[in-house]
Amino acid sequence: MELVCPAGNYPSLKAAVDNGADAVYIGFRDNTNARHFAGLNFTDQRALKALDYARNNNVRLFVAINTYAQADQWSRWQYAVDACADLQASALIAADMGVMAYACEKYPELPLHLSVQGSATNAAALALYHQQFNICRAVLPRVLSLKQVQALVKKSPVELEVFAFGSLCIMAEGRCLLSSYVTGESPNTAGACSPASAVRWEKTANGGMNTRLNGVLIDRFSANEQAGYPTLCKGRFKAQNMAHGNVHNKATHALEEPTSLNTLNLIPQLSDMGISAVKIEGRQRSPAYVAAVTRVWREALDAYKANKSDFQPEERWMAELSKLSEGSQTTLGAYSRPWQ
């Protein structure tokens, strides 16, 4: 399986390449990519430098142009696709049908991957994208169980890439508007979820912390709790008018707890069923984070390759990855579906 690693800037790209990535994915410095954060991503010049570094080390470079093209800014997406083709990147990762049509017609030689933001969770949707835009790979949304992924690999007309490690979206990607409901900006439109510009950290009198998003209270932390980033799906809220007519007086993580996805111990199953690539999330993360996660995954994939019948994730790998996880917790997410 190909190890696909994130790079939000040139030092992260170097970190990924130096620590064993097979491919690195980057985005341009605007809302054409789904990690549009201040100070992050690549100008054309930087992207060229990144490409050189990757290519000299035999690593593939993917460019994510995976937000939905806004009609009043269409030329921006066109320009991004042109720039990606000029770079002769190894693949373009896209979600928008209009963008894919443009890329496919103008640059038929440029390999096209369907982004996770394209929300394709089944064989018929994959077949449509394959038939219309000749995609050669798709990244699966993090909503399928391992069994469902396995069934899908058998029917899929294209290679499949799955998320291996990193922040966990619990909503089907490309179909979540929670962020824009509260802030006006979403991954689809602005390339941002719970954007930093809308975040407020408020110290409370008792030494704790309130976190807000565009003024809305997402969570309250006591003095001895580690305050997490106010991502909407990971806040603590009160459920009212429940099935038995009561109100939940205690605020709970009604949608999801702060946790990261970690599928290291699924490497044998994913590989056996025919998954082509595993993706590390985190273009917004530091070079040190990218280096550490890439190193562990490289070691693990190599260990599996060397001894397929007797693969056991080493404790130090898991410890290292836990340290790098949200709330120091990891989960198998939908792959295991403990809530089923």
Place this chain on the structure above:
Amino acid sequence: MQTTLGPVLYFWPRQDVFDFYEKIARSDIDRVCLGEVTCSKRRDLNYGDWLAIARLLTDAGKKVILSTLTLLESESELSQVRKICDNHEFMVEANDMSAVKFLSSNGFEFCTGPSLNIYNAYTLKQLYKLGLKRWVLPLELSEQKLGSILEQAEELSLNDKIETEVFSYGYMPLAYSARCFTARVNDKGKDECDFICRKVPQGVPLATQEGEQLFTLNGIQTMSGHCMNILDRWQAMEKLGVHSMRLSAHSHDVLDIADGLTRSIRNGKAFVSELSAEQCNGYWEGGSGKDQIYRRP
């Protein structure tokens, strides 16, 4: 300007569904989308039941559209969608690209619901080539964004070929997940959910720790905490080139609202519908979806 009743997004008891659509048959609504679009486990009504309701509404003079499941995870769900897409009697609304695939392979014209990501006219063009007749604007786009899309559609000579619908009333479906949140807040697993969502026919409201209404849980769907209402914009929408306004029901109040709106449309008069504390105007005015912005029609 036409009115469309979107599919019921909640799990209502079987008899309530039949009663509701009998009333709809007698209402002024022009078009009705039918079917289970939220959770494939909700099977109180089978395919035959939906067809029976579809025929009842057709006989009452409504244009009926069968709406398909939004988030598909298993092969059995794919077969359900396929069955609907293979029908020769009613037009189908695709809520996932799988349905677009089935319908276009059959050579059938189709509509798309609000969960299909159409943010520009180049995407509309691709879908038009596959058979698209009518689309619903994604919920998070504003009047201004719609204007830009329709302008772009005109440049691509699509404007007279495709009809546009705008979600204009109801709780907005904002996100879809593999897990069931209604089960989760009631301390149940998804497989042992006991169809607990049937006991909360308007979903479970979720408030912040300061008591601010934020979201509504509806099974695997997370909806807006406020009911969006932009019915008073109907004349501006018509001017822009919108063909239909979609109303989404959380209770039978939608009947009065639909009849009031239809009367205004028929008389060419402004529709006055002031926002209550539980309402917002969604994304139509721009900015965040939960805002309450007052503007004269």
